[in-house]
Amino acid sequence: MRSKVILVITMLMMASLSHADYKDVFEREFVHKPWVGARLVEEGVCVDCHTAEDMREDYLTIPQEWKRSIHFDNGVSCHDCHGGDPDDAAVSCGTPHSGFVGTPEHIGIPDMCGKCHIGIKDSFNSGGHGKALKTTGEGPNCVTCHGSHAIQKANIDIINQVQCQKCHSYERAKIMKQALFMTEKRIGDLEDSIIELKNAGASTEEEERALFRTHAEFRTLFHSIDVNLVKNRTDEFTKKLDELETAIASIYDDLTFRRNFSGFLLLLFASMSVIIYIRQKRP
């Protein structure tokens, strides 16, 4: 009997020892661990100074513009573009060695944006806009069309008469817009379909990623402003979009099946209700 008691106590002790750090693990894993969705957009000291009373008036609106931008929505913070240390204003704004660039030179802007938008930078530099900027130092750069801090998700309407005629006639730009139109429209329609499917609870991550890749690649292409290049490669993008459309159509088919199946169950249970009702009316 005594040996059995000792055995049980030993087993319990071993079990306790093996779970001794359970509370710590539980707290670390479940209680205090930030989850995937909790992505912090670092504001740092930049916003503190740029909202302070003694800041230059035209710099005060920058934080608000940024918070309305697609960069903010995607967690891109001040130092991601401007460099410097987001925790130390003295290092950021005081010493150029920190890599901080407050207002970049006109010609240097594609390099700043190209830190992330690498493909687009290369495409831009190889095209007429990029060459003009490089040779004259006065050609258009990224912010000429896209703006800076309040930057929004771009669409085909960014190519318009008012915008293009700031520098040249609209004719060439119009031809480019026409070449882009069908592909851009299909991409827009697919984006709408994915949103609709997501709202319906369908899993669309794969299609979303594929569409994002295709869209980014397509946009990289037309920053060269080479109409012939766009026309020549449109077939390639059409094929990719066809594949995506097929994948999205199959998700719609799945939703239709769900609707039809629950409709069948509705009919089944409603019929059973009717049968029970008729039977219970009998004397």
Add this chain to the structure above:
Amino acid sequence: MFDKIKDWIDKRTGLRDIVDSKLRTFKVPDDSGFMSTLGAVALAAFIVQVITGIFLMMYYVPHPDHAFGSIRTINNEVPFGWLFRSIHVVGSNIIIVVAFIHLLRVLARISYKRPREMTWMSGSLMFFIILFFCISGYLLSWNQLSYWSTTIITNMPTFFPLLGDMFANFLRGDEFVSGATITRFFSFHVAFLPFIFVLLVGLHLLLVWRTGLAGSKSGGDASVSGSLREVHDNGIPLFPDYFTKELFMSFVYISVIFFIISFFPLMFHPPAAGVEANPLAMPDEIRPPWYFIAPYVLIRIIPNKFIGISMLLLISAVFLLWPFIDMKEERDLGKRPYLRASIIAGVVIWLALTLGWRLL
């Protein structure tokens, strides 16, 4: 073949005798209509929730990193997972409607009078537990809508001084809705609440059995084994006549669920429900689920939050203890103009607060 199976079971359990002596002889009022079966429908609805809930539990992961993903897996990868989840979600909303109409009917028929005070109390407690079931289950999907709704709901008790913060922190397991809240709500939802609820269902059914169903024409109370029971000698037998009515209404309930899934699949799935919870990105519009809008708006429109939360607690207490507050013997609502007006006013105010919250 079927008779042989019945005989086999009967010889071993005496089931036929139990049905004959207990169920066939138990009479319910002869004017019992379909609306009188709503209690049984609510029980059937609970069983549906249990069955679908067990299935969901096989795949659900109560962890903030995986909860949303596991729901998406259930919806899109598990064979017919979407069906079980849809039934569970739609059912969790209409069970409230069924239970509420059942309670309202008992209130309007003044059926809570002696000897049914305990039946009323157990019923209203079950209604509160159903609401708690719904809130705790709502968070588990871990989307923007459920996260921020739970933030609002778990903040409501904090308006109550001293104990409020303590209670809110107990509910959340943290200062704010976090990973601790999801595990806590999961344990409430699948272990604690079902246990309490099943106990209350048992008590409620026992009390209904002992006191009999309340009819508009009572045959009078008889003493049965020491407790009072309303007798309906000319009533209809519980089995099979009344049971068939209950079965019919339960099937109608299930048909309603499939009707909503077929024709209004997004009724309880607004766009924010498709986005994973993010405590740093507050949606433009936050509101609790529809059944909590009325109390939420009530607290919002009363400037003093302490008075607001106290009023809610008072209303709940009055609701729970109503048989002891209503001292009049009269059981005909037609002869109780103040009570009738109060019930109508209560329902209208509740509907106005629920439907008109956007105007505030």
